[in-house]
Amino acid sequence: MSVPLRQQWAVGSYLVKQKLKGVKKYPLVLMLEPLFRCNLACAGCGKIDYPDDILDKRLSVQECLDAVDECGAPMVSIPGGEPLIHKEMPQIVEGIVARKKFVYLCTNALLLRKRINDYKPSPYLTFSVHLDGLKHRHDASVCQDGVFDIAIEAIKLALGKGFRVTINCTLFQGETPEEVAEFLDYAMDLGVEGVTIAPGFSYERAPRQDVFIRGVDTKNLFRGIFKLGKKRKWKLNHSALYLDYLAGNQSYDCTPWGNPTRNVFGWQKPCYLLADEGNAASFKELLDDTPWDKYGTVKNPKCANCMAHCGYEATAVEDMLANPLKGLWVSLRGPKTSGDMVAETQPNYTGGRKTSISEIPVKIES
Ligand code: SF4
């Protein structure tokens, strides 16, 4: 486990409180998107195809802090767009840190060297740097040469200044377990606190649809990675059961309210990934008015193939609380990497018919 004890304790206490209070739907991580504008245009991005008037919108410092207070989650992830473009980001981060919430400031690192002195190292602040692999893979993923080298220099600079730094890695088509293992070894050598790793969600809005890995290919890829990782000491910022789920050993429904999203439109229903399902005016309205039963891989074709941590990490944490011995067992031995996978539940929106990938609607744009 790579997360510091202070954070484990704070999050653990929060979870126990929710259980003691009998709260059924509680947030774990607030996804705060104060802007969609980015200084890159990655092939698998589902956030940057808005018209300029939307890309120019910003959440104010007050709107961000109100969202943090309204939601109450112990952790706040700030993705985007590129958050470092937001001129008031230092004040937003300072306000969240002052509330003793753990903030993950996600960045592609292009502006980190220039902006780093606007931030103070804190146990509550982590720079989560976007890196999808080693040089060749990452530069291809972000569609721009040289970004990997800039990100690595920025990571070294941030570590040298005493900041907490993690890497946020998304896996796409064409990855091999060996390639990912080499990247994770490299990340550990850099000295980062941990790596979050997940398969890319097939955004309908992404410029390219052929980059996403799906279904059993994803599980086989993760099994291959974890097999290679058995003798290595990788620090992955996930619960043991979420990793086990990625390897095809757990059958989970998603828990979209675990990572609620506040962006320039309001509170996005139902999750960070689906953009066209409407917005709520408040967190309470999001919880009360979202038709949660409509979402999840077996319930909604838009969710097909989703295994993202913003949907399933909270499910794994719930499972860990309900079945601590199972959680402990998987933590100790690592995810199972051979033998049968759990049976895939058939989507109920097909009326019980088996579906194939080719039946899932995919929007393709040139
Ligand atoms: S994936 Fe991240 S870095 Fe890439 S264009 Fe989208 S917001 Fe920017």
Ligand code: SF4
């Ligand atoms: S499965 Fe859950 S997290 Fe994934 S897109 Fe659907 S609602 Fe969102």
